[in-house]
Amino acid sequence: MLNLEPPKKFRPLVGQAHQVAMNLLRPNSRRYDLLEHEYPKELDMLAAMVDGLSESGAAGGAGASGVRAESSEPAAGEPDRGSTTRNGSNLASVLSIMEMCWGDVGLLLSMPRQGLGNSAIAAVANDEQHKRFAGVWASMAITEPGTGSDSANISTTARLDGDDYVLNGEKIFVTAGDRSDAVVVWATLDKSLGRAAIKSFVVPKGTPGMTVERLERKLGIRASDTATIRFQDCRVPKENLLGSPDIDVKQGFAGAMATFDSTRPLVAAMAVGCARAALELTRALLEEAGVDIDYDRPTLTQSAAASTYLQMEADWEAAYLLTLQAAWMADNRKPNSLEASMAKAKAGRACNDITLRCVELAGSVGYSEHELLEKWARDSKILDIFEGTQQIQQLIVARRLLGKSSAELR
Numbered sequence: 001m002l003n004l005e006p007p008k009k010f011r012p013l014v015g016q017a018h019q020v021a022m023n024l025l026r027p028n029s030r031r032y033d034l035l036e037h038e039y040p041k042e043l044d045m046l047a048a049m050v051d052g053l054s055e056s057g058a059a060g061g062a063g064a065s066g067v068r069a070e071s072s073e074p075a076a077g078e079p080d081r082g083s084t085t086r087n088g089s090n091l092a093s094v095l096s097i098m099e100m101c102w103g104d105v106g107l108l109l110s111m112p113r114q115g116l117g118n119s120a121i122a123a124v125a126n127d128e129q130h131k132r133f134a135g136v137w138a139s140m141a142i143t144e145p146g147t148g149s150d151s152a153n154i155s156t157t158a159r160l161d162g163d164d165y166v167l168n169g170e171k172i173f174v175t176a177g178d179r180s181d182a183v184v185v186w187a188t189l190d191k192s193l194g195r196a197a198i199k200s201f202v203v204p205k206g207t208p209g210m211t212v213e214r215l216e217r218k219l220g221i222r223a224s225d226t227a228t229i230r231f232q233d234c235r236v237p238k239e240n241l242l243g244s245p246d247i248d249v250k251q252g253f254a255g256a257m258a259t260f261d262s263t264r265p266l267v268a269a270m271a272v273g274c275a276r277a278a279l280e281l282t283r284a285l286l287e288e289a290g291v292d293i294d295y296d297r298p299t300l301t302q303s304a305a306a307s308t309y310l311q312m313e314a315d316w317e318a319a320y321l322l323t324l325q326a327a328w329m330a331d332n333r334k335p336n337s338l339e340a341s342m343a344k345a346k347a348g349r350a351c352n353d354i355t356l357r358c359v360e361l362a363g364s365v366g367y368s369e370h371e372l373l374e375k376w377a378r379d380s381k382i383l384d385i386f387e388g389t390q391q392i393q394q395l396i397v398a399r400r401l402l403g404k405s406s407a408e409l410r
């Protein structure tokens with residue numbers, strides 16, 4: 001049987017992440033929501049601290065960049081207890097992200113060197129690339145004006161010319177696309193060869209031919225910049241192609257999709273953290289209003305508010321456990337595509353439902369800007385959209401369970 005309790009060795013990490021969330025992220029949450037597009041300079045200090053912890057090995061994976069393909073190796077000094085007992089940096093990352101997003105999702109997404117592109121590098125880069133791109137803050141650019149959920153359909157091209165790839169195309173909705181040091185860009189080597197020809201390329205900021213065209217104004221996560229980026233005859237050294245340059249039609253999309261197995265549990269963790277913030281505040285508000293929440297009595301015998309609250313907690317717990325499971329499987333090198341999508345689907349939906357119902361339960365207090373409940377409801381929506389929408393996750397789960405290909409079930 002799986003024991004999904006967070007392991008003891010991660011308690012200090014979770015405690016530290018919580019302190020940061022409480023003392024740095026939460027107090028700046030409203031400020032950077034209102035100051036959309038302004039860089040949260042407080043995060044530089046935090047990033048330096050995370051770098052220090054990473055260098056000392058104490059971070060154990062403190063953000064998105066903590067997820068590494070080699071993470072199932074036992075830590076220095078830790079015995080190799082076999083493949084069923086390892087708790088590595090994937091689990092550490094989701095646990096710390098949950099805490100940080102209890103503080104603020106938009107600020108977590110703005111943490112230097114903790115971008116989703118860093119996870120892409122970690123998931124598919126070779127050893128030389130791991131070293132070369134260490135310490136780089138990388139965003140991830142898949143979405144295009146004509147391509148969202150159908151990411152196999154991207155039109156940005158990469159043409160080999162001498163020792164360089166030449167990129168042409170437009171990417172939209174790139175989280176941290178303006179602030180990051182580099183963008184991991186998905187492009188096709190040959191559109192006629194279909195999804196197998198899609199590769200990812202690290203394009204450093206300032207590369208001629210790469211232009212940030214504009215930033216989006218958004219419903220939520222306003223502390224995070226969301227950029228449109230154009231690539232026009234943009235040359236990158238051929239060594240910046242992540243993974244193998246070979247087009248393996250049999251392997252299809254598997255290489256590129258491996259990134260999602262790492263990043264979906266992270267987004268699920270963001271949802272779990274944001275939902276917990278809403279639950280905790282709602283509970284305090286309900287108690288203040290004299291609502292008694294009793295775990296020993298059937299919900300039907302309690303007030304509607306208490307019963308709703310208990311149902312939300314149960315929903316949250318399911319999302320939490322699925323997220324831990326998906327990360328734990330990655331740590332143990334077990335194929336986790338199904339579980340990563342299940343976690344993302346459940347946590348995204350639960351977070352949307354919970355944050356909005358918390359606004360409802362708290363009434364005018366929930367809807368006003370006096371509390372952060374209305375903000376969490378706005379922030380939560382994106383967690384059910386990016387890295388694959390709710391519907392796409394359900395489609396993937398259905399395909400995996402029924403043994404159908406993407407051509408058979410679309």
Ligand SMILES: Cc1cc2nc3c(=O)[nH]c(=O)nc-3n(C[C@H](O)[C@H](O)[C@H](O)COP(=O)(O)OP(=O)(O)OC[C@H]3O[C@@H](n4cnc5c(N)ncnc54)[C@H](O)[C@@H]3O)c2cc1C
Pocket residue numbers: 116139140141142143147148149150172173174175176218221226382385386387388389390391392395410
């Ligand atoms: C704030 C923000 C940040 C983002 N950050 C990034 C980023 O960093 N990098 C990046 O590459 N992208 C990013 N995105 C883009 C995001 O990943 C896409 O918006 C998402 O993949 C959905 O694509 P779409 O918007 O084109 O919607 P569409 O794919 O057009 O989908 C529209 C609706 O149709 C549904 N749908 C689509 N196909 C199916 C199907 N086969 N069956 C059933 N329903 C279906 C979808 O679930 C959705 O509800 C971001 C978006 C936002 C809003």
